[in-house]
Amino acid sequence: MTTSTMYLLATAAVLVLTVGGGVGLAVLFHLGSQLVLGDGRLPRLVPQRVIVPTEPMAVLRWRREQDEERMAVARRVAAYRSGATVLIVLAALTGFEYVMNLVGISVFGLFVIALVKAAIIVHYFMHVATVFAAGDGH
Amino acid sequence: MRTFFKLGFVRGLLGQVLGTLLGMGLVTGMRAAFGYSPLWLAEPAWVIGGLLGTVGFMVGVGALTDWAKWAGGLATPMHHGAPAGQPEWTRYFAVDLSHKVIGVQYTVWGIFVLLVGGLLAGLFRVELLQPGMQYFTTDRYNTMISAHGIIMIAAILLGVGGMINYLVPLMIGASDMAFPRLNAFGFWINVPASLLLITAMFVGGWDTGWTAYPPNSLRTALGGPLFFLGFYTIGISSIVGGLNLLVTVFTMRPPSMNLFRMPIFVWAAVGTSILQLLATQLVGLAMLMLIVERSLGMGFFTPVLNEAAKALNSPPGDPVLFQHLFWFYSHPAVYVFVLPGLGIISELLPVFARKPLFGYKWIALSSIGIAFLGFLVWAHHMFTSGMSNYLRLPFMYATLIIAVPTGVKFFSWLGTLWGGKLTYPTPMLFVLGAISVFLLGGLTGPPAATITTDLYLHDTYWVVGHFHQTFFGGFMFPFFAAMYYWFPKVTGRKYNEALGKLHFWLMVAGFWVMSLGQIWAGLRGMRRRIADYDPALGVQNIQIGITVAAFVIAFSILIALYNFIVSARSAEVAERNPWRSRSPEWQIPSPIPEHSYAAPLAVVGEPYDYGLPGSVYVRMELAGAGD
Amino acid sequence: MSGSTAVHGEYRAALRNNRLGLWLFFLSESFLFIGILVTRFYLWGNTRPELNQLNGLLVTIVLLLSSFTMNRAETALVQNDRKTFLNSLLVTVVLGLLFLAGVIVFEWGGHIRPSDGAYGAVLFGMTGMHALHVVSGIVFILIVWNNGRRGLYSSEQHWGVEACAIWWHYVDLVWVFFYPALYLMGQAIR
Ligand code: HEM
Ligand SMILES: [Cu+2]
Numbered sequence: 001m002t003t004s005t006m007y008l009l010a011t012a013a014v015l016v017l018t019v020g021g022g023v024g025l026a027v028l029f030h031l032g033s034q035l036v037l038g039d040g041r042l043p044r045l046v047p048q049r050v051i052v053p054t055e056p057m058a059v060l061r062w063r064r065e066q067d068e069e070r071m072a073v074a075r076r077v078a079a080y081r082s083g084a085t086v087l088i089v090l091a092a093l094t095g096f097e098y099v100m101n102l103v104g105i106s107v108f109g110l111f112v113i114a115l116v117k118a119a120i121i122v123h124y125f126m127h128v129a130t131v132f133a134a135g136d137g138h
Numbered sequence: 139m140r141t142f143f144k145l146g147f148v149r150g151l152l153g154q155v156l157g158t159l160l161g162m163g164l165v166t167g168m169r170a171a172f173g174y175s176p177l178w179l180a181e182p183a184w185v186i187g188g189l190l191g192t193v194g195f196m197v198g199v200g201a202l203t204d205w206a207k208w209a210g211g212l213a214t215p216m217h218h219g220a221p222a223g224q225p226e227w228t229r230y231f232a233v234d235l236s237h238k239v240i241g242v243q244y245t246v247w248g249i250f251v252l253l254v255g256g257l258l259a260g261l262f263r264v265e266l267l268q269p270g271m272q273y274f275t276t277d278r279y280n281t282m283i284s285a286h287g288i289i290m291i292a293a294i295l296l297g298v299g300g301m302i303n304y305l306v307p308l309m310i311g312a313s314d315m316a317f318p319r320l321n322a323f324g325f326w327i328n329v330p331a332s333l334l335l336i337t338a339m340f341v342g343g344w345d346t347g348w349t350a351y352p353p354n355s356l357r358t359a360l361g362g363p364l365f366f367l368g369f370y371t372i373g374i375s376s377i378v379g380g381l382n383l384l385v386t387v388f389t390m391r392p393p394s395m396n397l398f399r400m401p402i403f404v405w406a407a408v409g410t411s412i413l414q415l416l417a418t419q420l421v422g423l424a425m426l427m428l429i430v431e432r433s434l435g436m437g438f439f440t441p442v443l444n445e446a447a448k449a450l451n452s453p454p455g456d457p458v459l460f461q462h463l464f465w466f467y468s469h470p471a472v473y474v475f476v477l478p479g480l481g482i483i484s485e486l487l488p489v490f491a492r493k494p495l496f497g498y499k500w501i502a503l504s505s506i507g508i509a510f511l512g513f514l515v516w517a518h519h520m521f522t523s524g525m526s527n528y529l530r531l532p533f534m535y536a537t538l539i540i541a542v543p544t545g546v547k548f549f550s551w552l553g554t555l556w557g558g559k560l561t562y563p564t565p566m567l568f569v570l571g572a573i574s575v576f577l578l579g580g581l582t583g584p585p586a587a588t589i590t591t592d593l594y595l596h597d598t599y600w601v602v603g604h605f606h607q608t609f610f611g612g613f614m615f616p617f618f619a620a621m622y623y624w625f626p627k628v629t630g631r632k633y634n635e636a637l638g639k640l641h642f643w644l645m646v647a648g649f650w651v652m653s654l655g656q657i658w659a660g661l662r663g664m665r666r667r668i669a670d671y672d673p674a675l676g677v678q679n680i681q682i683g684i685t686v687a688a689f690v691i692a693f694s695i696l697i698a699l700y701n702f703i704v705s706a707r708s709a710e711v712a713e714r715n716p717w718r719s720r721s722p723e724w725q726i727p728s729p730i731p732e733h734s735y736a737a738p739l740a741v742v743g744e745p746y747d748y749g750l751p752g753s754v755y756v757r758m759e760l761a762g763a764g765d
Numbered sequence: 766m767s768g769s770t771a772v773h774g775e776y777r778a779a780l781r782n783n784r785l786g787l788w789l790f791f792l793s794e795s796f797l798f799i800g801i802l803v804t805r806f807y808l809w810g811n812t813r814p815e816l817n818q819l820n821g822l823l824v825t826i827v828l829l830l831s832s833f834t835m836n837r838a839e840t841a842l843v844q845n846d847r848k849t850f851l852n853s854l855l856v857t858v859v860l861g862l863l864f865l866a867g868v869i870v871f872e873w874g875g876h877i878r879p880s881d882g883a884y885g886a887v888l889f890g891m892t893g894m895h896a897l898h899v900v901s902g903i904v905f906i907l908i909v910w911n912n913g914r915r916g917l918y919s920s921e922q923h924w925g926v927e928a929c930a931i932w933w934h935y936v937d938l939v940w941v942f943f944y945p946a947l948y949l950m951g952q953a954i955r
Contacts, residue, residue, distance in 0.1 A: 076844040083840055087833040094825055094944075101949040107811070110945045117941045125836050125934040131784045208925075211912045316782040377793055385786045389778075415789060419797040427804075427890070435880035436889060438804065447882030450814060451954045455883050459807050463800060 086124045093117050141224060146232030147329075150199030154330050157194020161187035180360055182433055184341065188334050188367045195330035200233045201323045216318070218732055233326065235318035238730060240325050241304025242628065245621075247325075248296030249699070251332050255289035256692050258282045262669075263685040269673045279669035281343030281361060285335065288348040288365060292332055292372050294475045294609065297617050299325065299379055301478055302407045304628070305620075306383060308723035308730070309401040311739030311756070312390035317382050324378040327371055334368035347667050349464060352439035352457045355428055363432060366425040373422040376474070380414030383407055394741040401721055401745050402501055406481025409505035413470040413477075413512060421467030424460055431455075458525050465516035472605070473512045476612025477505055480547055480576075482620045483569050487551055488746045489719050490566040491558025495746035497550040504543035511540045521592050530589055537587040544580060548573075559749075564638030565717075568619035571646040575653070576611025579604060582657060597667075600660030607653050618645075618698065625702065626712035630729040633709065637701040641694045648690030655684040720745060720755040776922060783924055791935055798939050801891055802946055808883035811951040816888075817871060821948035824867035825940065831860035832937040835906075839930040842913070845920045854910040857933065861903045868892050891943055895936070902933045 053062050097113045122128045142148060162183040169177050196202050204214040218236065220229045229239050230246075262282045265273050274282070303321065307314055315321045338344065342359035350369075355362055387408055391400070427438045437447070437455040447454075488495045495501065517525060517533040551573055560566070582604040585591045595601065618641070625633045659680045664671055671677060715724040722739055723730070737758045747753040838853035872892055879889040909929045912918065918926050 072844070076841075076846055079840045079844055080837060083833060083836045086836070087829065090829055090832075091826065094822075094829065097945060097949065098822055101945075107950045110950055114942050114945055118938050121832070121934055121938050121941065125832060126931045126938075128788070131788050209908045209912075211915055211917050317786060320786075377790075381786055381789045381793065384789055385782050389782050389785060415793045416796050419793055420800045423797055423800045423804075430879075430890070431886070434889075436886035437880065437882055438808070438886045438890070443882045444880065446878060446880070447885065450877065450881055450884050452814065452882030452884035453808055453810065453812065455886060456808060459804060462807075463804075466800075 082124070086120060090117055090120060093120075141228065144221070144224060145228060146199040146221075148231075150195040150326065150329065153194035153196075153198020154191040154333065155194075157197075158187040158191035160194070161190035164190070180341075181363060184360060185363050185367060185429060185433060188337075188364055192327070192330040192334070192367075192371055195333075196323070196326060199326050199329075201319075201326045203233075204319050233322045235314070235322055236732065237303050237307045237315045237318070237321060238628075238734075240321050241300050241302075243300075243325050244296050244303055244328075245300030247328065247332070248293050248300055251289055251296060252293035252695075254332075254336065255286050255293055256695065258286040258289065259688060260692055262286070263688050265669060266671075266681045267685055268678060268681075269671055271670060274669070276669045277343060277345060277359075280345030280667070281339055283667055284344055284347050284365070285339050288369060289332070289335055290609075291348060291471075291475075292328070292335065292368075294613050295372060295376060296328060297613065298410065298475065298478045299328075299375070301403075301482070301617070301620055302379070302383055302410070305624070305723070306404055306407050307386060307390070308734055309404055309721060310387060310391045310395060311722055311735055312386060313733060313735070315382050316385040316390060320378050320382050324375045324382065327375045331368045331371035331375070334364050334371065338362075338364035338368060349468070350425070350428060350460075351464075352428065352431070352460050356432055356439065363429055366428050370422050370425045373418045373425075376414040376418045380411035380418075383411040384415065392739045392741065395739070396741075398499060398502065399741050399745060400502075401485060402495060402498065403478070403481040403485045405502040405505045406477045406484070409509035410474050410477045412506075412509045413474045417467040417470040417474075417513070419467075420463050421471075424463035424467075427460070427463075458520070458523055461520050461523050461525070462516070465519045466513075469516040469519065470509075470512040472608065473508055476576075476608060477508065479572065479612045479616030481505070482616040482623075483551060483572055484547070484554075485721075486565055486569050486619060486623060487554045488748050489717050490561055490563070490569070491554055492749045493554060493558040494744070494748060494750070495550070496553030496556075497546070498744075498746060500546050501550050504546040507543040508540065511536070511543065515540055518587050518592075521589050522596050534587060534589050538584060541580065541584065548577070548580075563622075563717075564633075564635060564642060565619045565623035567639065567642040567646075568615050568622065571642060572611050572615030572619065574611075575607055575615060575646075575649060578653060579607030579609075579611050582607060595660065597665055598660035599656045599664045599666055602666050603653050603656030603660055606649075606656065610649055610653075615645075618642075621698070621702070623717065625705070626716055627723060627728045627730070629706040630711060631705055631709040632712045632716075633705040634701050637697055641698045641701065644690055644694035644697070648687045648694065652684050652687035652691065655680045655687065659684070720748065722756045725756065725758065780924055783928065787928055787931065794935070797894075798942070801894060802942060805887050805891065805946055808887055809951060812954045813947065813951045814877055814884040814888065815953045815955045816948055817875065818948060820867060820871040821944060824864050824872075825944045827860050827864045827867065828937050828940050831857045831864065832934055834860060835930050835933045839926055842918060842923055842926055843920050847913075850926075851910060851913055854906055854913065858903055858906050858910070861899055861906070861933075865896060865899055865903075868896050888947065891947060895939055895943055898936045898939065902929075902936050905929045905932060 053059055093113060093116065097110060100109065100113075165179070165183040165186050166177050169175075169179065207214050216235060220226045221232055224232075229236075230243060234240065234243075262274070262279055265271070265279055271279075303315065303325075306312075338361035340361075341364065342361045344355070344358040344361035344365055346355045346358055346362065350362075350366065355366075387400075387404060427436070430436045431438050431440070437443075439457045439460050440455045441457065443452060443454050484495060484501050515533060515537045517529055518537040521530055521534075562570075582600065586595050586601060586604055622633060622638055625631075659677045660666075662675055662677050662680070664675060664677045664680075671681075712728060714728060717724070722735075726734060726736075735758065740757045741755065742757050743753050743755050745755050747755070834853045834857045838850050838857065841847070841849035841853060873889070877885050877888055879885045906929055909918075909925050912925060
């Protein structure tokens with residue numbers, strides 16, 4: 001094998017690895033974000049065949065069902081997304097806390113960060129406000 | 139016989155025995171499996187046995203049944219009345235969800251525990267009649283004073299639980315407590331806990347007093363860990379009881395009863411419950427730390443390092459830490475014991491003075507003020523402990539300041555009495571006795587809170603005198619006042635007034651003699667928790683006086699029990715509202731029907747406007763009228 | 766018709782009590798954990814033992830993720846998305862077990878033993894008390910999962926799920942303070 005063939009093969013391998021890896025990562029990331037930020041379902045690779053009814057009343061009903069389903073999904077996505085946002089903020093704060101400690105931060109500073117994290121958890125995850133609501137909510 | 143074995147109580151006891159054996163077997167079996175020797179190691183076996191025994195009791199009595207059903211997805215409907223197919227009296231020996239039954243259970247078990255504690259006191263008082271050791275070894279003596287302390291505290295907590303559970307839902311017109319199952323759990327867990335405390339005396343005992351200070355508590359005999367476990371378990375009851383009460387008061391009042399129109403006892407109960415809910419965790423933690431330090435060698439409180447710890451450059455443990463954790467609970471705990479009693483005083487005075495309660499708002503807020511300030515004074519028990527010097531002064535001043543809200547209550551009581559049309563049936567006598575005795579306690583506290591004097595008074599009979607005054611003034615006398623006052627309500631019958639008065643005069647006289655004797659002995663240098671004393675101290679006559687007085691008190695309490703038992707069974711039927719009280723529970727029949735109020739309450743006036751013609755506190759709305 | 770509204774009203778009253786009660790319990794538990802933190806500062810002062818930082822960060826992230834999945838489970842139930850609800854509960858259990866494994870294998874398996882002075886006592890005391898709560902949370906989740914599988918919760922009435930979720934978040938909340946107190950605050954002593 002000549003040097004130039006080896007060179008070519010190596011270049012190709014690097015290209016395949018980077019591009020493939022990149023695409024792979026992108027797909028993974030996409031799927032992950034679909035899971036976290038989407039409606040919680042893996043996206044279908046092959047779209048489902050939909051059978052549209054032809055009879056006028058059925059069409060109307062079908063449209064309404066479609067709308068309702070789309071709204072439900074939208075609501076669901078929004079709800080899931082807010083949970084994910086909280087997760088990201090908390091993770092960032094944890095990383096921040098860790099890094100700041102390497103840089104050098106006082107005990108007091110660490111406490112403040114912990115308090116902020118706690119406040120976020122209490123408000124967004126534990127819904128503290130429901131305690132004060134007069135028995136409604138879900 | 140069948141009925142007997144169907145009683146939850148009996149099943150609970152069986153469960154406790156089985157659980158204890160199971161725990162011991164578990165530990166021994168594990169040791170066998172891992173090839174340790176000797177196979178039998180008493181301490182872990184008893185600790186795990188005690189733990190599983192408590193669980194066994196709760197399973198056996200049926201306090202966990204509904205939760206187990208819930209976990210299994212089964213329906214758990216509320217059950218009212220006696221267990222299916224059993225006579226009515228069996229309710230009181232089984233898990234029952236009605237707050238009225240639970241209140242009676244608390245009270246009766248509390249009195250039983252009180253008698254056990256009193257018996258111990260009687261025994262060790264005899265030992266103190268003369269110098270030298272006559273009847274007991276020093277270890278036995280130490281076990282008895284330690285057990286007397288903690289068992290009496292258990293009894294007081296039970297009595298407090300009894301009054302609160304029975305009265306508060308009635309006073310705020312609620313159908314029951316917010317969490318009836320938790321309520322039953324909170325009562326029943328006291329039973330295995332009390333039994334643990336009693337068992338602890340017989341498996342070696344312990345000699346730390348009720349305060350369990352390390353390092354002594356780390357070395358004391360096997361009774362120690364059982365006592366820690368029993369204390370911890372009683373704490374669980376305090377926490378769930380406090381929680382339940384707070385939710386009940388906050389959410390289950392009728393809309394027309396705003397906070398400042400609640401009966402004053404409810405305020406006291408709220409103050410007590412805040413303390414129980416929050417402070418108890420700390421003593422639980424301290425007890426747990428003692429247990430793990432003993433069994434796993436976790437050196438929280440040991441100032442000595444082993445080789446491995448030295449290699450780590452680890453700092454040592456510290457026994458003073460225990461005192462901080464302990465008193466952070468146990469100082470507020472003294473207000474847990476007395477706030478309900480003080481509430482009873484404020485509740486009954488206007489009834490017997492036929493006058494409005496003087497300064498309702500001030501009394502109400504002083505209960506809450508005491509509850510919060512109570513968190514800030516714990517280190518006045520530690521002036522001689524070797525804690526940091528700079529802590530001493532702030533704690534001294536904070537302690538002296540807490541006398542202010544207590545003083546508020548005093549002045550308001552005096553203001554209520556002033557110019558009232560006083561009558562003196564037994565409950566009123568006990569209320570007045572309580573005030574006099576509590577005043578004494580309030581006077582002996584400040585010298586103990588002042589550093590310079592406390593250096594001499596600490597750990598002497600002065601402190602013993604001080605806290606018996608506060609406990610009798612703040613709990614025992616008001617408790618008996620409440621017993622007599624609500625006796626017609628609970629049983630529907632009259633107690634014997636002459637015996638009641640005899641009880642009072644014996645108890646008040648006995649108590650004053652006992653208490654002044656303790657103060658006096660303390661001033662002469664008599665140490666507390668010491669089985670023997672030097673005749674040269676010159677306290678023998680005082681000790682004899684204390685012992686005789688203690689027996690008078692014990693005798694008077696036996697009279698009361700006789701009175702209660704006989705009257706409850708056969709005395710004349712009481713009229714509906716013998717005290718002409720305005721409180722809602724007196725407007726319904728006695729004994730109270732299963733569902734207390736047939737119709738919701740409507741508050742239309744002030745609770746304590748006694749003597750104001752035409753004023754009303756509550757009205758029962760007719761069913762269907764309004765929404 | 767009026768019967769069902771009465772039941773609904775009763776449910777709402779009970780829900781209000783339950784929420785208040787659980788939060789009061791949190792308040793009470795906070796005193797326990799504050800007591801433990803106070804012990805840590807009282808005994809360790811401004812120092813801490815040398816611990817495996819990577820392990821600390823990993824278990825913290827795992828617990829945080831579990832809080833997220835728990836929140837997702839509750840949200841899914843409210844959104845009537847039963848599949849996500851049940852699956853997220855199981856994922857939470859797995860993450861909780863991972864956390865426990867991290868604590869037991871790496872934290873407890875290190876060079877420090879419980880009997881090693883204040884370092885050992887407090888390290889095992891803090892992680893042990895917290896781990897006990899994690900275990901209780903896992904049991905709770907499994908119960909709720911089982912009941913959820915049998916369809917006992919609806920998007921409107923599911924106090925059991927809500928209680929389980931906020932209990933789990935509370936356990937995470939405790940770790941938010943315990944993590945820096947164990948791993949970050951003060952100077953590492955070797
Ligand atoms: C509200 C009623 C009170 C109760 C139930 C109460 C109870 C107690 C108890 C049980 C002890 C002894 C603890 C022990 O070592 O076993 C004690 C000690 C003490 N009390 Fe009170 N007390 C009350 C009011 C006060 C007041 C008003 C003050 C001061 C203004 C006070 C100051 C002290 C001090 C300083 C000690 C520690 C004495 C020592 O050990 O040297 N107490 N109290
Ligand atoms: Cu005190």
